[in-house]
Amino acid sequence: MSKVKTTFFCQNCGTQHTKWLGQCHACKEWNTIVEEVVIKEEKSGWKPSNSGHKKASKPLKIKEIDSTKEVRLNTTDNELNRVLGGGLVPGSLTLLGGEPGIGKSTLMLQIALKLPFKTLYVSGEESQKQIKMRAERIDNTTDNCFVLTETNTQNIFKQIQEIEPEIVIIDSIQTLHTDYIETSAGSISQIRETTAELIKYAKETNVPVILIGHITKDGAIAGPKILEHMVDTVLQFEGDRNHVYRILRAHKNRFGSTAEIGIYEMLGSGLREVANPSEILILHREEELSGTAIASTLEGMRPLMIEIQALVSTAVYGTPQRSTTGYNAKRLNMILAVLEKRAGFRLGAKDVFLNITGGISVDDPAIDLAVVAAILSSNEDIAVGKDVCFAGEVGLSGEIRPVNRVEQRIQEAEKLGFSTIFVSKYNKIATKFPGIKIVLVSKIEEVAEQLFG
Ligand code: TYD
Numbered sequence: 001m002s003k004v005k006t007t008f009f010c011q012n013c014g015t016q017h018t019k020w021l022g023q024c025h026a027c028k029e030w031n032t033i034v035e036e037v038v039i040k041e042e043k044s045g046w047k048p049s050n051s052g053h054k055k056a057s058k059p060l061k062i063k064e065i066d067s068t069k070e071v072r073l074n075t076t077d078n079e080l081n082r083v084l085g086g087g088l089v090p091g092s093l094t095l096l097g098g099e100p101g102i103g104k105s106t107l108m109l110q111i112a113l114k115l116p117f118k119t120l121y122v123s124g125e126e127s128q129k130q131i132k133m134r135a136e137r138i139d140n141t142t143d144n145c146f147v148l149t150e151t152n153t154q155n156i157f158k159q160i161q162e163i164e165p166e167i168v169i170i171d172s173i174q175t176l177h178t179d180y181i182e183t184s185a186g187s188i189s190q191i192r193e194t195t196a197e198l199i200k201y202a203k204e205t206n207v208p209v210i211l212i213g214h215i216t217k218d219g220a221i222a223g224p225k226i227l228e229h230m231v232d233t234v235l236q237f238e239g240d241r242n243h244v245y246r247i248l249r250a251h252k253n254r255f256g257s258t259a260e261i262g263i264y265e266m267l268g269s270g271l272r273e274v275a276n277p278s279e280i281l282i283l284h285r286e287e288e289l290s291g292t293a294i295a296s297t298l299e300g301m302r303p304l305m306i307e308i309q310a311l312v313s314t315a316v317y318g319t320p321q322r323s324t325t326g327y328n329a330k331r332l333n334m335i336l337a338v339l340e341k342r343a344g345f346r347l348g349a350k351d352v353f354l355n356i357t358g359g360i361s362v363d364d365p366a367i368d369l370a371v372v373a374a375i376l377s378s379n380e381d382i383a384v385g386k387d388v389c390f391a392g393e394v395g396l397s398g399e400i401r402p403v404n405r406v407e408q409r410i411q412e413a414e415k416l417g418f419s420t421i422f423v424s425k426y427n428k429i430a431t432k433f434p435g436i437k438i439v440l441v442s443k444i445e446e447v448a449e450q451l452f453g
């Protein structure tokens, strides 16, 4: 009989230790080290029928390597394709993370139902009936999608050999377990082993595998950090559960850029791709209200117009309140300090609330200028014209700094029918934009002067 082997794993970061410790010396968390049984005598999760004669790879000169463009599987979802960098790469492992209830299963099932390829959707969380009910809501039924409710990887591989799918989706990695390890599903060693088996399968058969992963309360993908290192692509599905918009981002992408985002709207019938995000993020209203300003931001390569709302009012209590949604609170404090010190606006005793509509959060510094405009507009109670927008970063001395790819931002504003855009004087603009007036500003006083005279 083989000896039972145990090791100690930190449940927070996944580091392996030889003995129990109170504190993990890798991540410095206390009380996270747990003993787990590992059996590794006869190890192989994925056994293809014709294995055994695998050619060992040889070194090649870089010139000799075939550089013809790699094939990508079109997922028929434009947002997902863009985030992946053009589609799924054969043999790749993609991890989709997100908070519970954000719509990961919905997104994946929806894609599985639309795919023109034979797809296997493995669910360890829901019954086939539940998945069918969900599929009926989405109503996009094809004959290509197989649903399997199973959590044991050996059984999954058995079914895979029979069905021979072209894409495999696993919902979720935390529910899987392999026979070769004796810990409960969701433990560090199970996650690592089952992922390793799936990687082996994907690389040997060239079938792309998508894993769904849960997220812990502080935003990390539950399970070891190494899970993120093992896979090729890490996607994050985020958004506010109270809002209908969801954003898909790549945190890591071995085959493309991580700058792209995909935007979806959660409807009663599944997720809708939002092709033109600017239109939904700006409320179209008739009257002009004080305290709002439109910013031109870039998410990935896409220009995006967002609405900033500010409310400035006299503080009721001694300490004025500052609160933000979607914008960095420290940055708001900095902007208020700049407005006070450099432009003489008395905001120190005022409550300031700032909100980016649509529930999205933006860290592009180019929205600073719109933040300034919204705050001043609320403070003066004078509306900024509704066809005016802004793109500029605010520096500590109150200067308006240039932003990257300004022409692309101006072009988007022009396309959406804005009549005026405020940008930094230091931005070099070579192209002519006949449809939009470009106001060049270098200091925040000038902005206030131009807007409220
Ligand atoms: P789900 O995909 O189960 O989330 P996750 O897998 O990330 O935990 O999404 C569940 C939420 O989505 C749930 O609150 C219901 C909502 N929903 C819709 O609004 N419309 C739909 O068509 C579907 C299928 C779900």
Ligand code: MG
Pocket: 104, 105, 106, 125, 171
């Ligand atoms: Mg789910």
